[in-house]
Amino acid sequence: MHLTFDWSTTLRRVRGRTSFVPDAVASAGTRCGWKRFPFGDRIYRYGGDALATNWARLHAGDAEPYPDVAALGRLVRANPALGARVPDLAAAARDVEEAWRAYHAGDFAEAVDRGEAAGPVGTVVAARAAIVYATHLEEDEMRRAAILRDTVDACSVLVELAPNWANAWFVNGLAIGRYCQHVPLVRSLARGLGGKSREALQRALQLEPGHADAHAGLGIYCTEVIDKVGAMVAALTYGVKKETAIEHFEAARALNPRSPTTLVEYARALMLAGGAASLGRAHALFAEAAACQPLDAQARLDVEWARAELAA
Structure with a gap:
C-alpha cells in the first residue's frame, strides 16, 4: 500500500463525518481481529470507584480531568461547537468513563467503541486507544499505518470543534507523530505533517x-527529525536540535517522573540522536523504566519494551 496524505483534502472529507472515530477502527468486524492485551485479562481493571480514586495517578502525564458531568459541562462551555454534538451530558460522561476504564485495562477495541458512543467528547480516549494499539500490538504494517492515518483524520476534526481542549491538541499531535514514523519523514515534512505535529503539541502546552x-x-x-535528516539539516531547516529534545524529555520527567512511557521514549531518543556517547544513559533509562510499577496497560507495554531492550 502506498500511503499519501493531503491535509486539505482530508479536512474536507472528514468534516462531513458523523463518526469521530478513525475509519480503520470504526468497524466492529475489524476490531474483532484486534489482538488482546497480552499481560493478563483483569490486572489493570479499575471497577467502581477505583477509577476515580486512581485518576490523578493514571493521568499525571496528560492532566485530563475526570470525565464526570461537571467536567464535560466545563469542556462544552469552553468549546461551544461541542454542545450540539453532546445532547446528553450524563450519558456521554458514562460512556467516556467506561471508555477510559477499558483503555486503562488494555481493552483497546472496547475503548474505541465506548469513545465513539460518547460522540466527539470521546474522541480523545478513542484516539489514545487506537494509537497505543497500533504502536504496540498491531503487527501488520499496512493496518498499523491505516489506523494511525485515520486517527489523524478524526483528531483533525476534533481540534476544530474543541480548540480550547489541551488533550484534543495532544492526541492530534501524537497521532500525526506516530503516523509520520511509518511513512518517509522527509515526505511527511514536505507535506507539512511534521510541522502540524509540533504545532499541535505546542498548543497543548499553551x-x-x-x-x-x-x-x-x-x-x-525533534528526535525523529534529527534521525531522518541529520543534525545539521534539522537545525537549519526545521529549527530542531538534540538539546531541545533533551530539554523536553527532562521537562516531562520533572512533571511525571515515574512514567515508563517517557523513560523508554527518552532512551530511544538518545539511541537515535545522541550517538555512541549516549548509549550508557539510554541503558540507564531503560533500566529505570523496567523497574517501574505499571499502573495500566499502556504503562505495562512500555515496561515490557524496556525489559526487551535490556535483554537484547
Whole structure:
C-alpha cells in the first residue's frame, strides 16, 4: 500500500463525518481481529470507584480531568461547537468513563467503541486507544499505518470543534507523530505533517503548561527529525536540535517522573540522536523504566519494551 496524505483534502472529507472515530477502527468486524492485551485479562481493571480514586495517578502525564458531568459541562462551555454534538451530558460522561476504564485495562477495541458512543467528547480516549494499539500490538504494517492515518483524520476534526481542549491538541499531535514514523519523514515534512505535529503539541502546552506527555511528544518529534535528516539539516531547516529534545524529555520527567512511557521514549531518543556517547544513559533509562510499577496497560507495554531492550 502506498500511503499519501493531503491535509486539505482530508479536512474536507472528514468534516462531513458523523463518526469521530478513525475509519480503520470504526468497524466492529475489524476490531474483532484486534489482538488482546497480552499481560493478563483483569490486572489493570479499575471497577467502581477505583477509577476515580486512581485518576490523578493514571493521568499525571496528560492532566485530563475526570470525565464526570461537571467536567464535560466545563469542556462544552469552553468549546461551544461541542454542545450540539453532546445532547446528553450524563450519558456521554458514562460512556467516556467506561471508555477510559477499558483503555486503562488494555481493552483497546472496547475503548474505541465506548469513545465513539460518547460522540466527539470521546474522541480523545478513542484516539489514545487506537494509537497505543497500533504502536504496540498491531503487527501488520499496512493496518498499523491505516489506523494511525485515520486517527489523524478524526483528531483533525476534533481540534476544530474543541480548540480550547489541551488533550484534543495532544492526541492530534501524537497521532500525526506516530503516523509520520511509518511513512518517509522527509515526505511527511514536505507535506507539512511534521510541522502540524509540533504545532499541535505546542498548543497543548499553551493550554496546559503541566502537560508532561506533550513535552515528551515534542522530544520525540525533534528526535525523529534529527534521525531522518541529520543534525545539521534539522537545525537549519526545521529549527530542531538534540538539546531541545533533551530539554523536553527532562521537562516531562520533572512533571511525571515515574512514567515508563517517557523513560523508554527518552532512551530511544538518545539511541537515535545522541550517538555512541549516549548509549550508557539510554541503558540507564531503560533500566529505570523496567523497574517501574505499571499502573495500566499502556504503562505495562512500555515496561515490557524496556525489559526487551535490556535483554537484547
